[in-house]
Ligand SMILES: Cc1ncc(C[n+]2csc(CCOP(=O)(O)OP(=O)(O)O)c2C)c(N)n1
């Protein structure tokens with residue numbers, strides 16, 4: 001699995017389902033989505049072997065005005081964060 | 091701008107786009123548009139099923155290069171279009187689909203003949219719309235027509251509620267369409283062409299795979315010039331047949347699952363693959379890990395999502411094929427390359443792998459012999475449309491079209507039932523060009539009611555039904571991969587298709603004897619009006635060569651001797 005993060009500008013919010021449907025079709029699991037006023041941020045767990053197909057195919061949707069793939073540096077997992085919190089409280 | 095009804099806006103938009111023909115089927119929600127069509131210069135052709143309408147619009151578009159238009163009512167009318175929309179989407183055919191929708195207040199109430207056409211069609215259209223206000227209609231239609239025909243073309247659907255058709259607006263059709271973020275014509279980067287050129291210059295065994303983009307992008311002349319200058323061996327995808335000059339010695343024919351031996355071997359041995367407007371479909375590549383494994387890859391395509399989608403590309407050229415080849419030909423003028431004539435000779439020495447069966451069952455004809463004779467009689471300027479299955483693959487292996495608009499077949503979707511209605515559309519688009527439909531007994535029965543439409547239009551269409559009394563292609567797979575356990579492929583009680591065609595007003599003939607193949611074909615082809623030839627074919631013939639699914643192109647199964 002590869003984590004993909006997209007910042008998308010949509011011409012109309014009605015195009016969001018089209019984006020999400022395509023992601024699902026490509027085998028992606030949407031783990032986070034927030035959207036308002038023609039903007040959407042989507043985080044997808046994508047199968048590694050198909051990961052390269054997501055961005056260009058989403059970009060091809062006519063109502064996607066702009067799409068940026070964000071390269072997120074892996075953050076701490078929940079367990080790590082929890083362990084750190086406990087350490088600080090101790 | 092004067093106020094006019096939504097229906098009038100539709101006719102206005104069609105007329106302004108130069109649409110002269112629309113195919114369709116009326117019903118409650120779309121009735122206001124049908125009323126308006128009576129006063130319009132657009133000729134509406136009533137088919138016998140919405141699937142017939144959309145395949146006809148598709149064949150019309152492929153043969154002419156113009157926009158195809160299909161109209162249907164809400165609910166079942168719209169859902170009957172879906173197979174054709176998917177077919178057009180897979181093969182990038184510019185279609186405008188207009189569907190009626192229940193009146194706005196009824197949307198979402200499970201109203202009579204309500205279907206969520208917009209959402210049903212989202213995955214199979216390039217773009218689609220549900221028009222909520224008549225004031226939006228002029229803009230939406232202009233946009234839909236623009237999007238369908240630009241960039242990588244495709245079907246666009248506009249779903250119009252009845253009250254929107256009946257409502258009035260003074261919004262004009264926009265003179266210019268701009269869709270933010272939609273960039274149909276990528277700007278050619280000359281550096282990409284130079285890189286491709288350098289790879290070509292360095293290669294010893296280059297092979298060009300030409301795809302449907304050559305026809306769609308109107309790049310046939312530029313492509314043929316490129317071939318003349320480079321002498322690179324060319325293999326065609328199913329969609330591209332007719333692109334290479336028929337006299338070009340380097341054309342090795344179709345590649346892929348039922349490709350010719352020389353085409354598949356050349357690709358397997360290539361040290362450079364040049365993909366022009368193709369998409370490396372699984373039926374073309376075979377096992378991708380062993381596809382042209384020694385080769386570097388150049389890929390030219392207008393759709394960025396195709397570049398690197400299936401195979402790794404060393405030199406992508408993101409551009410309209412016509413523009414890319416124009417630039418490349420200029421480069422070849424300045425920096426000519428050593429023509430690849432020796433390699434071309436070697437590649438074509440591998441032979442086609444097509445064999446003629448000598449045996450013949452009494453009362454039946456060998457299907458490949460019928461097609462060999464047919465193609466030798468009709469020559470390269472006849473439009474050939476096919477259905478799907480063995481009939482399609484045998485025809486593709488023998489296709490001699492002198493232009494890709496003369497070869498009409500459902501490639502990506504492989505839609506049975508496509509042959510007759512698409513041929514009808516092509517004949518309507520090109521009334522002075524002979525058109526032949528090659529169909530199987532299975533596929534023909536899916537849309538054969540369109541004979542009534544052909545008859546009413548008095549189109550001189552020639553239909554060849556290759557009746558092997560089987561769903562032949564499925565039977566072939568069952569024979570080869572399922573121990574000859576035939577499941578649900580038997581059509582042994584087929585009707586007498588010649589008699590049926592006569593009832594529809596066709597002239598019709600039956601072919602059962604090998605000695606009569608040529609005579610029957612000539613008699614059938616010389617009919618002035620619509621005519622059908624029912625060829626009773628040997629049943630258990632297979633299409634060879636064949637690359638089994640999952641095998642590499644080098645693992646072709648050849649015809650048994
Ligand atoms: C609409 C549709 N349904 C099913 C198939 C699967 N299919 C592919 S070829 C084929 C058999 C076609 O039989 P026929 O039309 O008689 O042609 P033949 O192969 O015998 O030449 C079938 C069922 C298909 N391609 N399209």
Ligand SMILES: [Mg+2]
Pocket residue numbers: 530531532556557558559560561562
């Ligand atoms: Mg059959």
